[in-house]
Amino acid sequence: MTNDNKSVKNQLDLKELFLKREVWVIFIILVLLTLLFNRSGVNILLTIFIDFAVFAIITMSLNLETGYTGIPQFGRVAAVIIGAFAVGAIPGRIIAMFMGLPYGAEYASDSVNFRLVPEINQLLASSWLISLGFLVFSLLIAAICGAGIGWLISRPAIRLKEGYLGISLLAFGDFFMWVGHNWKGMVGGSVPVSVPDPFRIFAGDRFMVIVLVIFVIAFLVFIYLQKLTRSPFGRSLRMIRDNDLSAGAAGKNIVSVRTQSLVIGSAIAALGGGLYVLYVGSMASIGFTKLTFTFWPWAFMMLGGIGSNLGVLLGVFLLTILRTMIVIFRSQWFGFLLTIGIDPLWLEFTLMGAVIIIVILFMPHGLVPEKVEPMLPKSRVKQIIERRQLARGESSTS
Amino acid sequence: MAPWMASGLIYSSGLALTAGSITLLYIVTRTFNFAVASMATFGFYIAYTGISLYGGLPYQYYPLVFIFGSFLGIVCYFGLNRHLLRRQAAEITLMMSTLGYDLLLLSFIQMYADFLTHTYGLFPRRVTLNVHDFELFGERAAAIILPIVTILLLTLLHFFLTRTRFGVAMRATIENPVLSGASGINSDLVYMVSWVIAGGMASVGGAFMAMAMTGTPTMGMFTIPLMFAGAILGGLTSLYGGILGGFMIGMTEYAGIFYLSQQLGPWVLGYRMGIPLMLMAATLLLFPRGLAGIPLAKLINSLVGKKRGESA
Amino acid sequence: MLEVNNLNSGYGKLQILYDLSIEAPGKGITVIVGPNGAGKTTLLSTVMGVAKYMSGDILFEDMPIQGKLTHELAKKGISYVPQMGNVFAELSVMDNLSMAGYLMPKEESKIKADQMTEIFPVLKKFIHRDAGTLSGGERRMLAIAMGLMKNPKLMLLDELSTDLAPIIAEKVMMEIARLRDELGITILMVEQMAKRALEIGDTAYLMVSGEIRYSGKASDLLHEPELCSMYLGIKTDSDQIADLTKPSIEGSD
Numbered sequence: 032m033t034n035d036n037k038s039v040k041n042q043l044d045l046k047e048l049f050l051k052r053e054v055w056v057i058f059i060i061l062v063l064l065t066l067l068f069n070r071s072g073v074n075i076l077l078t079i080f081i082d083f084a085v086f087a088i089i090t091m092s093l094n095l096e097t098g099y100t101g102i103p104q105f106g107r108v109a110a111v112i113i114g115a116f117a118v119g120a121i122p123g124r125i126i127a128m129f130m131g132l133p134y135g136a137e138y139a140s141d142s143v144n145f146r147l148v149p150e151i152n153q154l155l156a157s158s159w160l161i162s163l164g165f166l167v168f169s170l171l172i173a174a175i176c177g178a179g180i181g182w183l184i185s186r187p188a189i190r191l192k193e194g195y196l197g198i199s200l201l202a203f204g205d206f207f208m209w210v211g212h213n214w215k216g217m218v219g220g221s222v223p224v225s226v227p228d229p230f231r232i233f234a235g236d237r238f239m240v241i242v243l244v245i246f247v248i249a250f251l252v253f254i255y256l257q258k259l260t261r262s263p264f265g266r267s268l269r270m271i272r273d274n275d276l277s278a279g280a281a282g283k284n285i286v287s288v289r290t291q292s293l294v295i296g297s298a299i300a301a302l303g304g305g306l307y308v309l310y311v312g313s314m315a316s317i318g319f320t321k322l323t324f325t326f327w328p329w330a331f332m333m334l335g336g337i338g339s340n341l342g343v344l345l346g347v348f349l350l351t352i353l354r355t356m357i358v359i360f361r362s363q364w365f366g367f368l369l370t371i372g373i374d375p376l377w378l379e380f381t382l383m384g385a386v387i388i389i390v391i392l393f394m395p396h397g398l399v400p401e402k403v404e405p406m407l408p409k410s411r412v413k414q415i416i417e418r419r420q421l422a423r424g425e426s427s428t429s
Numbered sequence: 430m431a432p433w434m435a436s437g438l439i440y441s442s443g444l445a446l447t448a449g450s451i452t453l454l455y456i457v458t459r460t461f462n463f464a465v466a467s468m469a470t471f472g473f474y475i476a477y478t479g480i481s482l483y484g485g486l487p488y489q490y491y492p493l494v495f496i497f498g499s500f501l502g503i504v505c506y507f508g509l510n511r512h513l514l515r516r517q518a519a520e521i522t523l524m525m526s527t528l529g530y531d532l533l534l535l536s537f538i539q540m541y542a543d544f545l546t547h548t549y550g551l552f553p554r555r556v557t558l559n560v561h562d563f564e565l566f567g568e569r570a571a572a573i574i575l576p577i578v579t580i581l582l583l584t585l586l587h588f589f590l591t592r593t594r595f596g597v598a599m600r601a602t603i604e605n606p607v608l609s610g611a612s613g614i615n616s617d618l619v620y621m622v623s624w625v626i627a628g629g630m631a632s633v634g635g636a637f638m639a640m641a642m643t644g645t646p647t648m649g650m651f652t653i654p655l656m657f658a659g660a661i662l663g664g665l666t667s668l669y670g671g672i673l674g675g676f677m678i679g680m681t682e683y684a685g686i687f688y689l690s691q692q693l694g695p696w697v698l699g700y701r702m703g704i705p706l707m708l709m710a711a712t713l714l715l716f717p718r719g720l721a722g723i724p725l726a727k728l729i730n731s732l733v734g735k736k737r738g739e740s741a
Numbered sequence: 742m743l744e745v746n747n748l749n750s751g752y753g754k755l756q757i758l759y760d761l762s763i764e765a766p767g768k769g770i771t772v773i774v775g776p777n778g779a780g781k782t783t784l785l786s787t788v789m790g791v792a793k794y795m796s797g798d799i800l801f802e803d804m805p806i807q808g809k810l811t812h813e814l815a816k817k818g819i820s821y822v823p824q825m826g827n828v829f830a831e832l833s834v835m836d837n838l839s840m841a842g843y844l845m846p847k848e849e850s851k852i853k854a855d856q857m858t859e860i861f862p863v864l865k866k867f868i869h870r871d872a873g874t875l876s877g878g879e880r881r882m883l884a885i886a887m888g889l890m891k892n893p894k895l896m897l898l899d900e901l902s903t904d905l906a907p908i909i910a911e912k913v914m915m916e917i918a919r920l921r922d923e924l925g926i927t928i929l930m931v932e933q934m935a936k937r938a939l940e941i942g943d944t945a946y947l948m949v950s951g952e953i954r955y956s957g958k959a960s961d962l963l964h965e966p967e968l969c970s971m972y973l974g975i976k977t978d979s980d981q982i983a984d985l986t987k988p989s990i991e992g993s994d
Contacts, residue, residue, distance in 0.1 A: 372547020
């Protein structure tokens with residue numbers, strides 16, 4: 032509250048405060064990382080980085096739809112699972128087809144699949160060109176399928192309002208989740224299916240390379256979204272979010288803009304799902320629940336700050352570290368729970384729930400509140416004002 | 430009764446109560462309550478604990494279940510909802526806050542299940558409660574008792590809302606909070622009572638549903654879209670609509686999947702939840718205001734061939 | 742009776758009233774007039790705890806009441822008849838009256854409701870009908886009856902004459918004057934039928950864009966030709982009032 036009051040008085044003060052908060056969060060993140068590094072070595076850091084990067088991609092996509100466009104996307108899991116599906120089902124089959132291996136429904140049955148995939152992996156390991164091609168194609172197909180599902184879902188739902196829209200998206204998300212859990216012919220239903228590994232070629236360094244690749248992709252997504260949300264399109268998104276009536280009156284096609292946002296967001300989320308599958312090396316659709324891929328990204332986003340990409344990144348990072356810490360320190364810190372038979376892993380849920388509640392009650396704008404970007408940079412505005420004043424001065428003297 | 434019908438009736442009664450609970454809270458506080466999921470699961474676990482530790486029939490624990498659900502509702506109201514309502518938070522914020530509460534409850538449920546396993550040697554993660562049921566007129570008793578209980582509860586609620594002063598005050602607050610405040614009605618109290626009733630209904634609904642399906646810690650999480658579907662089908666404008674909507678969703682799911690699996694084979698069973706969701710999507714597309722939005726009189730008139738304005 | 746000092750208020754982040762001060766003396770009618778969007782309704786709803794109070798003092802019987810919840814104010818004896826949504830459309834007329842008497846014991850509320858139906862016989866006819874089915878004039882009657890049900894010390898009336906036929910509006914005005922004269926109720930009213938309201942009123946305020954432009958005796962405002970013609974649409978002949986029958990056009994927000 033006091034922060035708000037100050038900010039009204041002094042624009043500079045406000046800027047410093049934001050800066051301080053971000054710095055503060057990054058500092059905590061670094062301290063926690065060092066702590067973890069001292070305790071469990073570099074591998075734990077890599078795991079955190081991967082989790083961070085995958086969830087950062089998914090949460091940023093959620094932020095585009097929810098934070099910038101105001102669509103309450105409670106069905107994020109749908110696009111994620113479709114991306115995972117696409118990567119699990121399509122590229123492997125295509126290679127199997129070229130290699131003369133079975134590629135129909137039997138590809139997904141576990142008795143065939145566990146013999147097939149190693150053969151494909153051998154081919155991938157033999158040539159970096161094929162590996163790269165496989166990777167790029169996998170991600171492309173994931174994004175395309177994600178965009179498709181986004182469009183499909185948008186058809187019946189996009190005209191609905193607030194809560195109704197949220198619930199419809201939730202329901203559609205669940206529907207695709209169930210399809211994933213049950214469609215055996217595609218990627219094995221509830222039985223995990225191995226996925227060809229384009230990183231096999233790096234042998235011992237595989238883990239490092241994956242971290243790097245996912246990180247780079249997450250960074251590219253961040254840059255892209257940053258550009259997108261500052262473009263005129265981004266402004267119309269926010270306009271529709273803040274007041275769809277006046278946006279409509281200003282000539283924005285609300286349905287089309289919202290659909291575009293949903294399609295782009297779903298494509299990015301599907302990318303995240305696809306990357307996750309490539310990293311794990313197998314596609315277990317049972318692992319794609321709305322809890323992990325809808326509700327957790329929501330918690331990440333709310334902590335970071337709805338409508339702020341940088342905030343979202345920090346939120347994801349902080350919570351990923353905290354989650355990992357619960358896993359690592361479970362017997363050390365929560366031994367009292369173990370004595371009555373309770374697995375401290377459930378504290379992850381408690382953490383997410385508590386984060387959502389605390390953020391809503393005490394800092395509704397999250398760690399890094401959304402900064403409204405002016406149409407022109409500040410320096411340019413200053414220039415214009417100065418020029419005007421000059422011109423006025425001249426005219427008055429003449 | 431056809432085999433699907435008994436289970437369907439039990440299941441639908443539970444779904445009706447949970448959908449009713451969602452509707453009630455939405456019309457009173459504008460809150461889409463996600464926590465109904467975990468409230469329902471908690472209701473089931475209360476009944477399960479009672480039966481496993483003290484024996485008896487599931488039915489005798491329902492009052493306890495209701496009280497516990499009400500307690501969960503009150504906690505949510507005073508801890509969360511009240512502050513947000515005072516702040517006039519957006520619908521999405523209200524929805525999100527109950528999601529946070531739901532996750533908290535879910536973690537407690539999981540811990541409680543662990544606790545039951547460890548301390549009492551029970552198996553609370555896959556429970557079939559209906560083995561504790563008895564037979565009535567050659568049917569499973571639950572198939573007869575639960576719909577009756579649902580209707581009874583609905584009647585009680587109806588009397589409460591139309592015949593008691595506080596019930597009328599609740600309706601007044603739903604319709605016009607400002608005017609009811611100016612009349613001296615404490616809207617805080619109205620909101621609290623609606624959380625009490627809704628929490629109780631959700632928990633009892635969960636205990637009902639567990640008589641027809643396998644009780645797990647995530648059963649609420651899995652059925653929440655159907656509960657919402659019921660509420661939306663009911664139109665989210667009247668409590669009775671919500672209850673009817675939930676009931677219809679449950680029955681179509683059971684009947685539909687029974688006939689489809691006979692026609693197409695058992696593989697459809699995995700996609701059973703698709704049917705009610707289709708129904709919901711169709712409702713949203715055709716009648717965005719749900720059952721309440723169907724212009725019934727107009728439809729009948731057009732069928733009979735009467736023009737508007739002509740009296741009957 | 743009611744004193745408002747340096748009040749700032751609005752909705753959300755939007756501030757509408759700036760340092761507004763008014764006073765409604767006891768047992769009198771205070772009329773607030775002014776053009777659209779002046780913030781008259783906001784003033785009433787801030788007093789009633791509906792709009793967002795920001796700063797300043799609101800004193801009722803010399804006790805500060807700012808920031809109190811609406812139903813607490815109702816308990817203190819303030820009754821509020823909003824401009825829009827002043828009856829419960831989905832409840833029957835009887836239920837509406839009994840809701841208005843929510844704070845009294847049941848028997849007393851029944852007796853009071855009977856009195857109301859005597860004052861407004863039209864309500865008796867429709868006692869079991871839903872209030873939503875009443876005509877505009879009948880609804881206003883019901884709204885006033887509901888305001889009176891509470892035995893108020895102070896009544897806040899927001900644009901009572903809106904959508905009433907002129908004859909009925911006149912009747913309503915007479916009724917309000919009678920409330921002051923016979924029951925000694927203090928009345929703070931916002932009115933678009935500015936001329937008629939100023940005639941029955943004791944004190945008057947002219948509000949423009951969240952600020953007070955005139956305060957003083959109600960009858961005197963009618964003799965301010967400039968203010969009258971500029972803000973109230975009342976034509977005046979320098980000091981003589983002309984065109985008495987024409988109701989004002991402007992006024993509501």
